[in-house]
Amino acid sequence: DVxxxxxSRYLVKRTGEKVFLECVQDMDHENMFxxxxxPGLGLRLIYFSYDVKMKEKGDIPEGYSVSREKKERxxxxxxxxxxxxxxxxxxxxxxxxxxLDQPQHFGDGTRLSIx
Amino acid sequence: AQKITQTxxxxxxxxxxxxxxxxxxxxxxxxxxxxxxxxxxxGEMIFLxxxxxxDEQNATEGRYSLNFQKARKSANLVISASQLGxxxxxxxxxxxxYNTDKLIFGTGTRLQVFP
Numbered sequence: 355d356v357x358x359x360x361x362s363r364y365l366v367k368r369t370g371e372k373v374f375l376e377c378v379q380d381m382d383h384e385n386m387f388x389x390x391x392x393p394g395l396g397l398r399l400i401y402f403s404y405d406v407k408m409k410e411k412g413d414i415p416e417g418y419s420v421s422r423e424k425k426e427r428x429x430x431x432x433x434x435x436x437x438x439x440x441x442x443x444x445x446x447x448x449x450x451x452x453x454l455d456q457p458q459h460f461g462d463g464t465r466l467s468i469x
Numbered sequence: 470a471q472k473i474t475q476t477x478x479x480x481x482x483x484x485x486x487x488x489x490x491x492x493x494x495x496x497x498x499x500x501x502x503x504x505x506x507x508x509x510x511x512g513e514m515i516f517l518x519x520x521x522x523x524d525e526q527n528a529t530e531g532r533y534s535l536n537f538q539k540a541r542k543s544a545n546l547v548i549s550a551s552q553l554g555x556x557x558x559x560x561x562x563x564x565x566x567y568n569t570d571k572l573i574f575g576t577g578t579r580l581q582v583f584p
Contacts, residue, residue, distance in 0.1 A: 363512075387571070394478075395576065396560065396575055396576040396577055397560065397574040399571060402570075402571055404570070442512065444514060448570055454501065454502045454521065454567065455519055456570075457516040458504075458516075458572060459516070460514035460515075
C-alpha cells in the first residue's frame with residue numbers, strides 16, 4: 355500500500371513565523387502535491403512537483419513556497435505565516451500517468467492554526 | 470476549463486438504505502477520468518472508485534458504484550446498504566486536462582448516516 359506521511363497532524367504557530375510542513379511518500383512516485391482545504395471550498399492546489407527540483411504553481415501559491423530535494427520528500431513553506439493561512443493542509447502523491455487512471459494518494463492532513 | 474460541480478452540501482440517509490451523491494462535470498477532452506474520494510472526520514482522503522470516459526461499464530467497488538451518464542456529464546456515486554461508518558465528506562474529482570496529473574475537486578457532499 356502507498357504510504358504518504360505528513361509530519362504533524364496538528365500545528366499551532368504565531369503570525370510572522372516561518373512554517374515548514376513536511377511530506378514523505380514511500381512509493382517512488384514522480385508527482386507530489388500540496389493542497390489547502392477550507393469549508394465550502396473543497397481542495398485547492400497550492401503547488402505541484404512532477405520531479406525532483408521541479409515545481410509548478412497551483413491555484414493559490416501566494417504566501418507559500420515548496421522544496422523537493424529528494425524524490426520522496428516534498429516540503430511546503432509558509433514564508434511569514436498569517437492568520438488567513440489557518441487551514442487544513444493535505445499532501446498527496448501519484449505516479450506519472452499517461453493512462454489517466456491512477457488516483458492520488460493522500461496523507462492524513464495537517465490542521466494548522468496561526469495565532 | 471474543466472469544472473466539477475457537487476450541488477448537495479449535505480445528505481442524510483438511514484442505515485441500510487442506498488444513497489446517491491451527485492457529481493456533474495464540464496470538459497472539452499474526449500479522454501478523461503473521474504475519481505471519488507471519502508474523507509472521514511479524522512481528515513485523511515481515501516480513494517474509493519474510478520471511472521474512465523471510455524469504460525463501457527459503470528465502475529463498481531464493493532458497495533460503491535458509479536452511475537456514469539456521459540451525455541449528461543454526470544458521474545454520481547451510489548452507496549448501497551449504508552453503514553454508520555459511511556458518514557463522511559465525499560469529493561468528486563477529475564484531471565485538470567488530459568496531459569496533466571493534476572486533479573480538480575468539487576466542493577464535496579457531507580453524508581450523515583443515521584440508525
